[in-house]
Amino acid sequence: MPLGNRSSSGQQISLDLTVNLQRVKTVFSQSSDIVFREFNIGVGQQSRAFIVYMDGLVDKTLLYNCLLKPLMYDARLATTNPGAAGKNTPELIRETILAVGVLEETADLDQAVAAVLSGSTALFVDRHGAVFLVGTRGWEARGIEKPDVETVVRGPREAFTETLRINTSMVRRKIKNPDLKIEAMKIGRQTRTDVAVVYLKGIVNDRIVAEVRERLKRIDIDGVLESGYLEAYIEDAPLSPFATVGNTEKPDVVAAKLLEGRVAILVDGTPFALTVPYLFVESLQAAEDYYSRSIYVTMIRWLRWVAFFLAVISPAIYVILVAFHQELLPTSLYLTIAADREGLPFPAVLEALSMGIMFEILREAGVRLPRAVGQAISIVGAMIIGEMAIRAGLIGSMMVIIVAVTAISGFVVPALSDAMAIMRLVLLLLGGTMGQFGLIVGLLGFLLHLASLRSFGVPYLSPLAPLTFQDLKDVAIRAPWWAMRQRPRLIGRQNPVRQQPGQKPGPPD
Amino acid sequence: MLEKGKITARQLIFIMLISRLVIPTTDLPVLTSPPANQDVWLAALLSPFTTMVLAAPLVLLAIRFPGLTIIQWGPLLLGKAGVAIGCLYVWFFLHNAAITLRTAAEFMTAVPMPETPLVVFILLLALISAAAAANGLEVIGRMAELLCLLLLAAVLAQFVLVLPEMEVKALQPVLEEGIGPVLLGAFYVSARLVEVLILAMAVPYLNKKSPKQIIGVLAANLAVFTVFFVLIILAVTMVFGAAKAQAYSFPYLSLSRIVSLGDVIERVEIIHLSVFIMGVFIKVAAFFYLAVLGLSQLMNLQTYRPLVLPLGALLVALSVWLFDSLPELTRFTQYQVWTPYGLLFITGFPLLLLAVALVRKKREGSSSA
């Protein structure tokens, strides 16, 4: 890949050390964090050499102890070793002196520069036409911490960090199987971001992996700063409010999805990993579901569906009942609401809209403010505004209740919060203008959209439509682990059996 | 390929089910067709058998040519004349969709939103149905899968809710006018079975096309439909009595308005209304799709997409223009007018085509012998 904006220099490593040094210095001119160290190696210190590395990207201890020290110091001893006779310096370096794990050689200057930018150290030896690239990566990174967004009550609390290698290592720890393949790519002309495509060979559908590879290869942009960039380029329906690519920051979630036959994409620089294919029902599942008791989790799953619908249609339903179809309320409820709305100045739609906007503003403000203050302010703000608005006679108390219900329900399904916000708005507008008919038409419209989506070839609404009863074990309810014997049908088709039958536990006979 | 999608047998059954259940949940024209008394449910019960008979030519043709739609049989068997038949079928599909749209709009205007002009309902429903059709048969199938269960559950729920009001006495005397009118009634019910045409058009896109599948789809559809149809009729007859039920414009809707359990569960007609609109959507989407698909097959187009918009506009125009008022619509859907019209397409043309196919086969058989 061409290096940044510069066309490939195509330069080979020269045999002359000074020339090499000059060239490298030109490439890295005006960067203060690049370090050049010239020294002599060899018995009589007759070979000249220099290393190039990026301060801040290398593990200096490793560099000094395993690279410089052996070369500068131990090399002198090496030549007294009879086995060393007949080997020239580069050979010796390669085979005996450098006590490091990752050692590559290249004759291409661009490759060497790229390696240095990634944290390797380049070792140039006089009269040797290749440069040694020593793996010395090591930089300051955030340690493995608790997940920020996906908190759990029971389950592992590690979350990915911004370093790709650490993340891949976390996945490796979950699946100790040589079939776990981690393919590397670099994406982004300027950023050359490391991207890893992870899958379990033998379980995954090879066509999906091929499709992922193909879509990633097509990307030709300046930079990839976050997995969201990739998501935008590989997803099936860029204009849809619904995500067809999933993301998570927990390695156990990634591992679980890999075991079902999905493909994960890890991106250097962000703790959020992508998983494909991603289906609608996954947004209503949480990692914790699999660690808790199945009956309780089944209840909670239904609750999530209810919450989802509440969050999406509550404002619309309220407006419909109040402004169009009052005959649908039982009489006493009707009277309560009528009394509540006596004398209010604004039509219901407007009220609902403005309260919705107010709420979104408060929520956004809460997110942007520093942690402790933010929560308090948004809560207090909401309460006060709501209370005062009622007092002032601008809004009915029912409306505030509805908004609160909507908001809280929305938090139950965070994965869909963007989609829900859009749905809520559209349904509110439709319901507010066309009554119940508008609401139904709106719902049908969204359903239609969902039904026409596919995520990497898999219909977005499976297993609800097409109806696959067997997969519903993980959607409608959460069947106990011993009952989920097969992988999701459309994704894990290659290796359908997940576990052996007869696993249900019981007292000993 | 005009349509790349495939649908499963189950999805097809669901599409057909919904299409057929939509009308009974509105104006139940069967109540006024013979025997027009409390034995109507018996007529409904016997209808699957008459339907099998009436749909036989269609099914046989479908088995014979599983890779072609009904539109394509015409040109295949009769050449130019067949194209004309194909056009008639396209018209029939469009007409059906338009009538359904109009019925739905009248329904909405009757009760929940009386002052809104019909066009609004028709336009919005047509828009969304056309969008669904444009997305292809698979999408319609998927949505049908989701919505059909809802519809069936709603019918069941309503049946259960009105149980307290039902009087078995209202069903007596059984066979008051004898078995003759009942059989005739069963026949008239079958004449409304336009959804077998959906089967005929969709066979090429079924997952598995064996004769057993095709007949199985029809049988399953008839079985489930009859159960629910009878339930609906029973509910309406037993609560209102046959005479009064006929007086209602929308008997099933009035049924849901009656429900009042302990003062809390009232006004459940909203469930009925919502589910009804969903059903209408599927039916219109299905028939509209068939019309578009059929026309594009007749014209040998590469894709049916460009036809969606013009046919959609035509659909809306038809719905509005065909009937001037509700009584006119009702008169058209009464059995006197509808039966010959529907039968022509369900049995008439297929019979003709089947005859031609058989003759051809004989000819081929004798010539190769």
Added chain:
Amino acid sequence: MHKRQVFYGLFQWLKRQRPTTERDAVPKERVCYGLFLLFLLLTVAITAGCWNWREIGTLATVSAAAIDLEEDGTVVLTVQVIKPGEVKAKAAEGGGGSGAKAVTLFTASGRTVFEAVRAMARQSERKLYWPHCKLVVFGEEAARAGLAPLMDFFYRDPEPRENLWVLVAKGKAGDILAVEGQLEKIPGISLTNLIRARTATSQVVGVRLFEWLKKFIAEGQDPFATGIMHVPGPDGEKRLFLADTAVFQKDRLAGWLGPTETRGLLWVLGEVKSGIIVVSIPGEETAQASLEILRARSKLEPEIKDGVLTMTVEVEAEGNLGEQMDFADLTKKDAWAALEKRMAEVIEKEIRAALRQAQEEWGADIFGFGAAVRRKYPQEWREMKDKWEEIYPTVAVEIKAKAKLHRYGLIQ
């Protein structure tokens, strides 16, 4: 261009259309189409709603309606409209004021019911809103003239619901609406509760609109309705009282059934749910015992022998001993059986009373004899049906009443 060329060109264009592949970026035509459709949709949606949009605060909610007929045929409609703000208002503190009234009355007249409804707009500031109307009271005069034409509005218009209660007032219906309820702020709801409580004695009927209609339309059946009047209460103000049952012949009021006869009617229909039968205690003829009715079943069997029609009414009732104003031990076998026999006798008496009035005096087939005949003898019914008005009053009725007593409560 020639028309044929246009069509041909169009046809060729259509033929050339290829399916869009997945990878294409959104082409400009698609975006334009989409925007146009969106625009269309928005226009439709925004302008559409204004037709049926009505804020809850703009409605005059009717909780009860009353219809009277003047001598010249004018329909007088009185409606009881709820003032939502006052409904939940708490009573004033100290002193016993019950606060402002929660309802107001409006009256208007017209040649038809619907005309009167619209005429209301000249007085009521808001449009009448019917779905929460719980009952309709018809004046006695209106009932005598025939109720069917007056009812049409209530079941043709989608707003009023078919399960509102039908009542006939003794006197003018409008006066009934003016009476306040005791326990509820809204008289309409009070009345509804009153009607619902009818099973306490089973001497009052409750008929809903669709039930009334069902009986009216069906062959061989006549409708009836709850009667209502107002009586002076202890404080001098008027109170509502569910009185006799209004019996109709077809749709005209024929007469009123008193409490005993009403229960007789309900026995025949099998709709007695509860109530008290007072019998004299066997052996102590001056003391009374109260028998509580638990449930009752009835069967109506017509029988045609030699062209003569007889009806057999079988009633089976179950009950408990509720109270005895005496100390006799009634649990002894004979006493218990005697009690049961007396209960059955009372039942038979009540039914006879009802039959005497409804069948013989007024010729109103509220029991459904005709319908029963139709169910069992459809052929004969077809011949009888035109002469049913003459046949019905002469039909002999045989009553077989059986009673069974179960328990006697906490003491013996």
